[in-house]
Amino acid sequence: MAETVSSDFEGDATSKPAFSLKNRLIGIARVSPTMAAGILIILAFGVMALFAEFLMPHDPVSAYHDRILQPPSAEHWFGTDGNGMDVFSRVIYGAKFGFGIAIPAVLLSIIIGVPVGLIAGYRGGLLDEVLMRFFDGLRVFPSIILALAVVAATGQSLLNVVLVLGFLDSPVFARVVRSEVLALRSSVFVESAKAAGNPTWRILFVHLLPNAVQGAMAQTAVRAAWAVRISATLAFLGVGIQAPTPEWGAMIRQGAEFMVTGQWWVALYPGIALILLVFGLNLFGDGLQDLTDPRRRAAK
Amino acid sequence: MSLLEVENLRTHFISRDIDNQIRVAQALNDVSFTLEAGKVLGFVGETGAGKSLTAQSICGLLRPPARIVGGSVFFDGQDLREMPEDDLNAIRGDQIAMVVQNPRTSLDPLTRIGDQLARIHQTHSGGPISTSRERALEMMEAVGIPDPTNRAKSWPHELSGGMAQRVLIAMALMNNPKLLIADEPTTGLDVTVQAQILDLLKGLTERFGMAMIVITHDLGIVAHYSDEIAVMFAGTIVEAGPVVDVFNNPQHPYTQSLIASTPEKLQIGGSAKLGGQPPDLYNLPSGCPLRTRCSFAQEICATPPPRRQINDTHYSVCHFSGKSPANGSAS
C-alpha cells in the first residue's frame, strides 16, 4: 500500500545487522511486554486458523447423534453441543471465521477510509466538511444496530457482514489519515514536491500517502478486534451467520440456552476463545499505537 | 584552584534498540578543561560535537539514555558528580546558571515574568518576597529591559525573541551566579539584536566578575567575546587556548578548516575545507576521530593522537601539532 509507484532504485544499500525474529521479539517484549503477549496470542490463533484441519480431532460439523451434550472428556475435550458436534474442533475451526471476517473487513475499511481522509485533508474546505460530517453521522449511530439493520435488509450472508463491517468502520481510518494529512500538507517536503511540478494526484498518493498511512496502520489491530467482536455479536443475535456454522458467536448463541440446564461447556469455550482473540488483538494494537505515537510513548 | 575543573569527562548514550541490541554512542570522550573566575570560555564545533552535552553533563542535567561513565567535575572545590541530587539542585540556578537557545520555550507560559524572576530568587535565597521583587526589577534593569516595573507584569507570550532572551538572562543572574553557561544565546535572533545581547553578557561578566561558558557555532562570537576557546570534534576537545593564540596560530587541522570556512576567510573553490560526514558516534574510528576526513592523515593517525602543548596555555591534540603539516611537509 505504501509503495504505490515503483522505484528506479531498488535494494537497500545501508548495512545493518541481519534481521533476527528472536531478537526483535525479545526487543519488543522488553519495551512492551503486553504487546509481545498480544503477538503470541494472535500467532496462536493464526496457527489454529491456518492449520485447523490438522489440529481438529473431529469434523466440526458432523453430528454424533449418540453423544449429544456430553460434558468434557478425554474424547471430547470441550464436550459436545446440542447436535452432538465436538466443541473443541468447532472452537478451533471458529478461528477461521474470526480472521476470515476481520481481515477483509479491515482491508475494506482502509480502501474506503484512507483515500477519503487523504482527499478531505488535502483539499479541505466544503468537500472536507461534507465528507467528514457524513462519516461523523455514521459514527454516532450505534454500529451494532446499524449493522443489524443493514445485514437484515441486504440478506443473510457472510459477504454482507464483511461489507457492512468494512463500510461502517471506514470513518476511523478516514479520521486518522485526515489528521495526519492536515499536519503534513503544510510541511516543507510537500511544498518542495509542488515546487518541483508534481500534479495533485502525485502529491496525494506518492508524497502524502506513504507518510500519512502509519497512524492508520497502527489502528488495524484494534479495528480487527472490533470486527471480530461485532461479527460475533451479529451471529449471536442470529444475523449473518447461522448455526450450525462453527462460528464463535453462533456457538455462544446456541450454547446460551443450555446454560440454564447446566451444560455450560457449549457456550463457555467459544466465549473464552472470542475474549482471548479480541484481547490479544487489542494488546497488540495498543502496542502498535504506542510505538507510532511519540506522545503515547512518552506517557509511559 | 580554578572555579571549574573538568577532567576526563566521558558521557555515553547507552540504549537497546528494538532488536534488543545494545548500542553505545560515545558522545563525550575524555573532555578536560579548567575555567577561572571572571573568564569567558567559548566552545565551538559542529552539530553533535558534544558542546551542549558537556554543559548538561557538568550541571547533572542528563537524562537516560545519556550517562556519565567516567571523569570528574569540580566546581568551586566541590565534586559535582558525587553530590546528592538535592545539593546539586541547590547549586543549579544559584551558583551555576544556564541560558538556553529557545528563550520562549524556557519560560513558564502561565506566570508573569516578574513573578518568575522573583520565584527563582525565593527558591534559592529565601527572605521576604519584597526583596525578591526588588531584585527582579534590578536585574531587568541590568539586562536592558526598558520600563521594568511595567514589563514585570507582562506574560511570556507578549515578549519578542530578544526580550525573552533578556528575561532569561535576568533570571540566570537573579542569584549572582559564579558561573553562567550560555548555550547558543543568540541563535535565532537577528544580527542587530544579537549584538545587543552579546554586549550585555560581556558587560555582565565584567561587572559581576562571573565566569561564563559560551556555546556557539559562530566563530565570530568566540573571537570577540571570549578569553579562551575550546574547539570540539566528535566529543573531544581537539584544540584549546587563549582566543588570540588559537586564531593567530591554529594547530589542529579541524580548527584550521573551521577558521578557513568563515565567510570572510572563505575563498570559493579554496582547498582548506574539511567536508564529509559527521563522525558516527556509535562507531568512531580508532585513533584520531578526524582522520577519515583529514587530508593530512597518515598511518600514525590510527593511533591515539597526543596532546601537544604549543605554549603554556595553548594545546592541540594532533600527531602533527607544532610540526605544521598544513604547510606542505608531505613526509
Added chain:
Amino acid sequence: MTSPVLNVSNLVKRFPTGRSGVFVNAVNGVDLSIAPGETLGMVGESGSGKSTIGRAVLRLTEPTEGKITFDSRDITAIPERQMRPLRRDMQMVFQDPWSALNPRMRIGDLIAEPMKLHLDLSKSERENKTIDLANRVHLRPEFLRRHSADLSGGQLQRVCIARAIATNPKLIVLDEPTSSLDLSVRAEILDLLTEIREQTSAAMLFISHDLGTVKLISDRIVVLYLGSVVESARTEELFRNPAHPYSQSLLSAHLPADPNAKLSRHILKGEVPSPINLPSGCTFRTRCPVAKDFCEREVPKPHQIGTSGHEANCLRIPDGGNRITPSEVA
C-alpha cells in the same frame, strides 16, 4: 540588454490574522528583476518578507497585489494547471534539507523526480542522468538507494540542489540554503553552488539573513526591511558604500572571526516592529539613528547613487545625513 528572467513589480502580500481587517503586511510593494544567469542576493532579518517573496515568485503563495513576469510571461494569476509545465524552468532549494525531502522516497527517486515530471526520458536514460547529477553535486552513487534519514545535512542539501538543477531550469530560488548547516559544510555547499552557477546558465535568487554568505555568491544584492527594499546595489558597491542606515548597521553588526579585527559597530536600538502595524512614513525610522521629523510623514522613494544602478530608499540621502557614525568597540 536582454529581457530579465524574472521581473517582479509592486509585489504585495498580506496574510490574514484571523481578526477581520487586521493583516500581517509581509511584503509591501517590492520591485525586483533578475537577468539571465545573474545571481541576486536578497538579505533581510526575520520579518523582512524575504521568504515570502521567494515563494510568491514561484507561485507557492498567492500574491495579494503586483505583477510577476517569468521569462516574458505574466504568471501572476495563471491557474496551477498552466503553472505546472513552467515549473520545469523554475526550481527551489529550501532552508532545512531534513524536512524538504520526502522521507519515504529513495534519494535516487527524489533526484529523478523533476525529470520524471517534465522530461520525456526512458527509464535507463533517467537513471544515467540521475547518476550524472549525483556526480555533479559530489554525491557518491551508493547514496541513491538510501533514504533521507541515512544522510547528513550537507548531503541532503546536495540532493536538494541536484533536484533543483535536474531539468536545467532558468531560475533557481534558494531560500537560506546554508543557514541550517555547520560551518564547514556550509562552505562546501557554497562552493558547489558557485560551480553549478558556472556550469549552467541558471539565474539564482539567493535568500539569506547573512550578508557574509550572500557576498560570496551574489552579483547584486537587495536589502529588505519590513517587507520593503531599502537598498539595491552591485555586491562590491554595497559593501564599499552602503547608503541606507539599515544596510550600514547590518554590515557593522557582522562579527569577523578574527580577534585582532577592530570592531567599529553601530548597534541598533530595539527590535523590528510588528508587521501588523507598520510605522508610518519610513518603516525603519523607529530604529534609525539619523531619523528626522519628516521621516515619519514621507514614504522614501529610491534614490540613484552613482551610475552603477545603486539605489537606496532613504529620505536623508539628499541632505547627506544618511551616514551613521559607528561606535568603537574593542
